[in-house]
Amino acid sequence: MVALKDNTPALELAFPVRARDFLAGGDGAARIRQVLQQVGFQPAIIRRVAIAAYEAEMNIVIHSFGGELKACITPEAITITALDTGPGIPDIDLAMQEGYSTASREIQEMGFGAGMGLPNIRRCADELEITSTMGEGTRVKIVIYNR
Amino acid sequence: MQVLAGERGLDREVDSGYCTDLISDFMANGTPGCLWLTLQAHMNVVAVALLTGAAGVVLTGGRGIPPEVCRKAEAEGLPLLSTPCRTFEVAGRLYQLLFSPFHSG
Numbered sequence: 001m002v003a004l005k006d007n008t009p010a011l012e013l014a015f016p017v018r019a020r021d022f023l024a025g026g027d028g029a030a031r032i033r034q035v036l037q038q039v040g041f042q043p044a045i046i047r048r049v050a051i052a053a054y055e056a057e058m059n060i061v062i063h064s065f066g067g068e069l070k071a072c073i074t075p076e077a078i079t080i081t082a083l084d085t086g087p088g089i090p091d092i093d094l095a096m097q098e099g100y101s102t103a104s105r106e107i108q109e110m111g112f113g114a115g116m117g118l119p120n121i122r123r124c125a126d127e128l129e130i131t132s133t134m135g136e137g138t139r140v141k142i143v144i145y146n147r
Numbered sequence: 148m149q150v151l152a153g154e155r156g157l158d159r160e161v162d163s164g165y166c167t168d169l170i171s172d173f174m175a176n177g178t179p180g181c182l183w184l185t186l187q188a189h190m191n192v193v194a195v196a197l198l199t200g201a202a203g204v205v206l207t208g209g210r211g212i213p214p215e216v217c218r219k220a221e222a223e224g225l226p227l228l229s230t231p232c233r234t235f236e237v238a239g240r241l242y243q244l245l246f247s248p249f250h251s252g
Contacts, residue, residue, distance in 0.1 A: 023215070026194035033198060043179070050198045051174050058170075058191075111187045116171035123175070 011035070011073040017060040017084070022110070025061040028069040029053035032080070039073065045146055048124040049078050052142045055117040056082035062103055062112055063087070064137065077126075080142040088134040096122065151212060152220035152227040153203065159226065161202045164241045166234050170195055177201050182241060184234050188212045193219045193227070203227065207234040 013035060015028030033050040041049075053069065060067040060082055067084030089095045096118050103113025122128055127143035150157065163181040167173050170191055173183055179200030185192060186208040193216060196204050203226030206212060212229060220227040230237060 023190050026191055026198065030194060030198060047199075054174055054195070054198055055171065110189055110191070111168050111170040111185075112191075114169045114171055116169065116175065120171055120175050 008075075011039070011071075013071040013073070015057075015069045017057055017067050017069050017082075019061060019064055019066045019086075021061055025058055026054055028057050032069075032071045035071075036073065036078070041078075041146060045078070045144065048144050049080065052121045052124040052144065053080045055120050056080060056140050056142065058112065059117055059138075059140070060084045060086075062107055067137070076146055078144045078146065080140075080144075082140040082142075083137070084139075085137040088136060089130070089132040089138055090134060092130050092132060148205070148228050148230045150226070151206075151229050152217045153223075153225045156203065156224050156226040159202045161241075161245070163245065164238060166238050173201075174199065184237050184241070186210055186234065188216060190216055190219060192216070193223065193225060196225055197223055201225075205230060205237055207232060207237055 036046045057069045064084035064086030070081040072079040098119045099115040101113040101115040107113045125142045126145045129141040132138040161182045166184040177199040183204045188206045206229045209231035
Protein backbone atom coordinates (compact mmCIF):
# COMPACT_ATOMS: atom_id res chain seq x y z
CA MET A 1 0.00 0.00 0.00
CA VAL A 2 1.30 3.45 -0.92
CA ALA A 3 -0.14 6.49 0.83
CA LEU A 4 -0.11 9.96 -0.72
CA LYS A 5 -0.43 12.89 1.65
CA ASP A 6 -0.94 16.52 0.68
CA ASN A 7 2.71 17.45 0.84
CA THR A 8 4.29 14.21 -0.34
CA PRO A 9 6.35 14.51 -3.50
CA ALA A 10 4.82 13.28 -6.75
CA LEU A 11 4.97 9.61 -7.56
CA GLU A 12 6.82 9.21 -10.85
CA LEU A 13 6.61 6.14 -13.09
CA ALA A 14 8.25 5.51 -16.47
CA PHE A 15 7.97 2.59 -18.88
CA PRO A 16 9.84 2.00 -22.13
CA VAL A 17 7.51 1.21 -25.05
CA ARG A 18 8.82 -0.77 -28.02
CA ALA A 19 7.53 -0.26 -31.55
CA ARG A 20 5.34 -3.09 -32.89
CA ASP A 21 5.48 -4.99 -29.62
CA PHE A 22 1.84 -6.03 -29.38
CA LEU A 23 2.63 -8.56 -26.68
CA ALA A 24 3.92 -6.06 -24.12
CA GLY A 25 1.88 -3.11 -25.44
CA GLY A 26 -0.50 -2.04 -22.68
CA ASP A 27 1.71 -3.23 -19.82
CA GLY A 28 2.66 0.34 -18.88
CA ALA A 29 -0.97 1.44 -18.68
CA ALA A 30 -1.80 -1.68 -16.65
CA ARG A 31 0.96 -0.87 -14.15
CA ILE A 32 -0.18 2.76 -13.83
CA ARG A 33 -3.74 1.54 -13.18
CA GLN A 34 -2.48 -0.87 -10.53
CA VAL A 35 -0.54 1.87 -8.72
CA LEU A 36 -3.58 4.21 -8.77
CA GLN A 37 -5.71 1.42 -7.28
CA GLN A 38 -3.14 0.84 -4.55
CA VAL A 39 -3.02 4.54 -3.72
CA GLY A 40 -6.82 4.58 -3.53
CA PHE A 41 -8.00 6.88 -6.33
CA GLN A 42 -11.69 6.76 -7.29
CA PRO A 43 -12.57 4.09 -9.90
CA ALA A 44 -13.94 6.74 -12.31
CA ILE A 45 -10.62 8.62 -12.26
CA ILE A 46 -8.63 5.39 -12.63
CA ARG A 47 -10.77 4.41 -15.61
CA ARG A 48 -10.09 7.70 -17.41
CA VAL A 49 -6.35 7.45 -16.74
CA ALA A 50 -6.27 3.80 -17.86
CA ILE A 51 -8.02 4.57 -21.16
CA ALA A 52 -5.84 7.60 -21.92
CA ALA A 53 -2.59 5.86 -20.94
CA TYR A 54 -3.45 2.71 -22.90
CA GLU A 55 -4.32 4.61 -26.08
CA ALA A 56 -1.18 6.76 -25.80
CA GLU A 57 0.95 3.65 -25.23
CA MET A 58 -0.57 1.79 -28.19
CA ASN A 59 -0.04 4.83 -30.41
CA ILE A 60 3.69 4.51 -29.67
CA VAL A 61 3.54 0.76 -30.46
CA ILE A 62 1.63 1.27 -33.71
CA HIS A 63 2.97 4.51 -35.16
CA SER A 64 6.45 5.22 -33.81
CA PHE A 65 9.96 3.76 -33.68
CA GLY A 66 9.64 3.44 -29.90
CA GLY A 67 9.35 5.67 -26.89
CA GLU A 68 8.35 6.03 -23.31
CA LEU A 69 5.17 6.26 -21.24
CA LYS A 70 5.42 8.31 -18.07
CA ALA A 71 3.05 9.03 -15.22
CA CYS A 72 3.32 11.71 -12.57
CA ILE A 73 0.85 11.15 -9.74
CA THR A 74 -0.05 13.72 -7.10
CA PRO A 75 -3.16 13.99 -4.92
CA GLU A 76 -4.44 16.76 -7.24
CA ALA A 77 -3.82 15.32 -10.69
CA ILE A 78 -2.39 12.52 -12.77
CA THR A 79 -0.20 13.55 -15.69
CA ILE A 80 0.51 11.02 -18.44
CA THR A 81 3.23 11.80 -20.95
CA ALA A 82 3.84 9.67 -24.05
CA LEU A 83 7.08 10.48 -25.84
CA ASP A 84 8.28 8.84 -29.01
CA THR A 85 10.79 9.06 -31.78
CA GLY A 86 9.11 8.53 -35.11
CA PRO A 87 7.65 10.12 -38.21
CA GLY A 88 5.58 12.70 -36.31
CA ILE A 89 1.98 13.73 -37.03
CA PRO A 90 1.70 15.96 -40.13
CA ASP A 91 -1.80 17.29 -39.31
CA ILE A 92 -2.82 17.03 -35.66
CA ASP A 93 -6.39 18.33 -36.25
CA LEU A 94 -6.92 15.59 -38.81
CA ALA A 95 -5.44 12.95 -36.50
CA MET A 96 -7.86 14.04 -33.77
CA GLN A 97 -10.86 13.34 -36.01
CA GLU A 98 -12.95 10.31 -35.10
CA GLY A 99 -12.39 7.55 -37.65
CA TYR A 100 -9.21 8.96 -39.17
CA SER A 101 -6.25 6.56 -39.04
CA THR A 102 -3.02 5.93 -40.89
CA ALA A 103 -2.55 2.42 -39.45
CA SER A 104 -1.76 -0.37 -41.91
CA ARG A 105 -4.38 -2.92 -42.95
CA GLU A 106 -2.55 -5.62 -41.01
CA ILE A 107 -2.85 -3.60 -37.80
CA GLN A 108 -6.48 -2.74 -38.54
CA GLU A 109 -7.25 -6.44 -38.83
CA MET A 110 -6.13 -6.81 -35.21
CA GLY A 111 -8.81 -4.31 -34.25
CA PHE A 112 -6.50 -1.31 -33.93
CA GLY A 113 -6.33 1.76 -36.11
CA ALA A 114 -10.05 2.49 -36.01
CA GLY A 115 -9.34 6.19 -35.58
CA MET A 116 -10.59 6.13 -31.99
CA GLY A 117 -7.36 6.43 -30.02
CA LEU A 118 -6.84 10.20 -29.88
CA PRO A 119 -10.61 10.91 -29.59
CA ASN A 120 -10.71 8.47 -26.64
CA ILE A 121 -7.80 10.33 -25.05
CA ARG A 122 -9.51 13.71 -25.59
CA ARG A 123 -12.72 12.49 -23.91
CA CYS A 124 -10.81 11.29 -20.85
CA ALA A 125 -8.43 14.24 -20.48
CA ASP A 126 -8.96 17.52 -18.64
CA GLU A 127 -5.92 18.91 -20.46
CA LEU A 128 -4.38 17.55 -23.65
CA GLU A 129 -1.31 18.85 -25.41
CA ILE A 130 0.14 17.27 -28.54
CA THR A 131 3.41 18.48 -29.99
CA SER A 132 4.93 16.81 -32.99
CA THR A 133 7.94 17.42 -35.20
CA MET A 134 8.03 15.75 -38.58
CA GLY A 135 10.79 13.17 -38.84
CA GLU A 136 11.61 13.45 -35.14
CA GLY A 137 8.71 12.40 -32.98
CA THR A 138 5.65 13.19 -30.95
CA ARG A 139 4.87 14.15 -27.37
CA VAL A 140 1.38 13.71 -25.93
CA LYS A 141 0.72 15.20 -22.50
CA ILE A 142 -2.52 14.34 -20.73
CA VAL A 143 -3.65 15.78 -17.41
CA ILE A 144 -6.55 14.31 -15.46
CA TYR A 145 -7.60 16.14 -12.28
CA ASN A 146 -8.46 14.16 -9.21
CA ARG A 147 -11.90 15.62 -8.49
CA MET B 148 -18.65 -23.16 -24.69
CA GLN B 149 -15.09 -24.10 -23.78
CA VAL B 150 -13.22 -22.56 -20.87
CA LEU B 151 -9.68 -21.71 -22.01
CA ALA B 152 -8.45 -19.87 -18.92
CA GLY B 153 -9.45 -18.26 -15.65
CA GLU B 154 -11.72 -21.03 -14.44
CA ARG B 155 -11.54 -19.77 -10.87
CA GLY B 156 -13.17 -16.50 -12.00
CA LEU B 157 -16.22 -18.17 -13.51
CA ASP B 158 -18.43 -17.34 -10.53
CA ARG B 159 -17.99 -13.60 -11.16
CA GLU B 160 -21.17 -11.63 -11.59
CA VAL B 161 -21.84 -10.53 -15.19
CA ASP B 162 -24.14 -7.51 -15.46
CA SER B 163 -23.90 -6.67 -19.17
CA GLY B 164 -22.27 -7.55 -22.45
CA TYR B 165 -20.46 -5.69 -25.20
CA CYS B 166 -19.79 -6.89 -28.74
CA THR B 167 -16.95 -5.38 -30.73
CA ASP B 168 -13.84 -6.38 -32.64
CA LEU B 169 -12.30 -2.91 -32.29
CA ILE B 170 -9.92 -2.66 -29.36
CA SER B 171 -10.42 1.07 -28.77
CA ASP B 172 -14.18 0.65 -28.93
CA PHE B 173 -14.07 -1.79 -26.04
CA MET B 174 -11.59 0.42 -24.20
CA ALA B 175 -14.07 3.31 -24.49
CA ASN B 176 -17.31 1.41 -23.88
CA GLY B 177 -16.52 -1.79 -22.00
CA THR B 178 -17.56 -1.53 -18.36
CA PRO B 179 -16.54 -3.35 -15.18
CA GLY B 180 -18.56 -6.56 -14.89
CA CYS B 181 -19.38 -6.83 -18.57
CA LEU B 182 -18.71 -9.82 -20.79
CA TRP B 183 -16.78 -8.98 -23.98
CA LEU B 184 -17.80 -10.89 -27.09
CA THR B 185 -15.20 -10.66 -29.85
CA LEU B 186 -13.50 -12.65 -32.56
CA GLN B 187 -10.15 -10.95 -31.91
CA ALA B 188 -7.93 -13.49 -30.15
CA HIS B 189 -4.60 -11.78 -29.50
CA MET B 190 -2.72 -10.67 -26.43
CA ASN B 191 -4.07 -7.13 -26.33
CA VAL B 192 -7.61 -8.43 -25.86
CA VAL B 193 -6.50 -9.80 -22.50
CA ALA B 194 -4.73 -6.52 -21.62
CA VAL B 195 -7.77 -4.40 -22.48
CA ALA B 196 -10.21 -6.72 -20.69
CA LEU B 197 -8.07 -6.36 -17.55
CA LEU B 198 -7.79 -2.58 -17.91
CA THR B 199 -11.57 -2.15 -18.16
CA GLY B 200 -12.34 -4.66 -15.40
CA ALA B 201 -14.42 -6.85 -17.70
CA ALA B 202 -15.87 -9.98 -16.07
CA GLY B 203 -14.51 -12.11 -18.91
CA VAL B 204 -14.04 -12.56 -22.65
CA VAL B 205 -15.91 -14.87 -25.02
CA LEU B 206 -14.01 -15.55 -28.24
CA THR B 207 -16.61 -16.25 -30.89
CA GLY B 208 -16.51 -17.86 -34.31
CA GLY B 209 -14.24 -20.75 -33.32
CA ARG B 210 -11.02 -19.12 -34.49
CA GLY B 211 -7.63 -20.44 -33.42
CA ILE B 212 -6.38 -18.98 -30.16
CA PRO B 213 -2.62 -18.62 -29.55
CA PRO B 214 -1.53 -20.52 -26.41
CA GLU B 215 0.28 -17.46 -25.01
CA VAL B 216 -3.07 -15.62 -24.93
CA CYS B 217 -4.55 -18.39 -22.77
CA ARG B 218 -1.46 -18.42 -20.55
CA LYS B 219 -1.66 -14.67 -19.97
CA ALA B 220 -5.40 -14.83 -19.17
CA GLU B 221 -4.76 -17.74 -16.79
CA ALA B 222 -1.93 -15.88 -15.05
CA GLU B 223 -4.16 -12.83 -14.59
CA GLY B 224 -7.22 -14.85 -13.54
CA LEU B 225 -9.29 -13.59 -16.47
CA PRO B 226 -12.05 -15.97 -17.60
CA LEU B 227 -11.48 -16.66 -21.30
CA LEU B 228 -14.06 -18.74 -23.13
CA SER B 229 -14.31 -19.95 -26.69
CA THR B 230 -17.30 -20.94 -28.77
CA PRO B 231 -17.84 -21.89 -32.41
CA CYS B 232 -21.08 -19.82 -32.33
CA ARG B 233 -21.30 -16.41 -33.99
CA THR B 234 -21.22 -13.25 -31.90
CA PHE B 235 -24.88 -12.53 -32.76
CA GLU B 236 -26.03 -15.85 -31.36
CA VAL B 237 -23.97 -15.62 -28.15
CA ALA B 238 -25.16 -12.04 -27.60
CA GLY B 239 -28.79 -13.09 -28.05
CA ARG B 240 -28.48 -15.84 -25.48
CA LEU B 241 -26.60 -13.63 -23.03
CA TYR B 242 -29.22 -10.89 -23.44
CA GLN B 243 -31.97 -13.39 -22.65
CA LEU B 244 -30.15 -14.60 -19.55
CA LEU B 245 -29.53 -11.08 -18.29
CA PHE B 246 -32.70 -9.25 -19.23
CA SER B 247 -35.49 -11.73 -19.96
CA PRO B 248 -38.20 -11.57 -17.24
CA PHE B 249 -38.19 -15.37 -17.11
CA HIS B 250 -34.58 -15.45 -16.03
CA SER B 251 -34.54 -12.57 -13.58
CA GLY B 252 -33.30 -13.02 -10.02
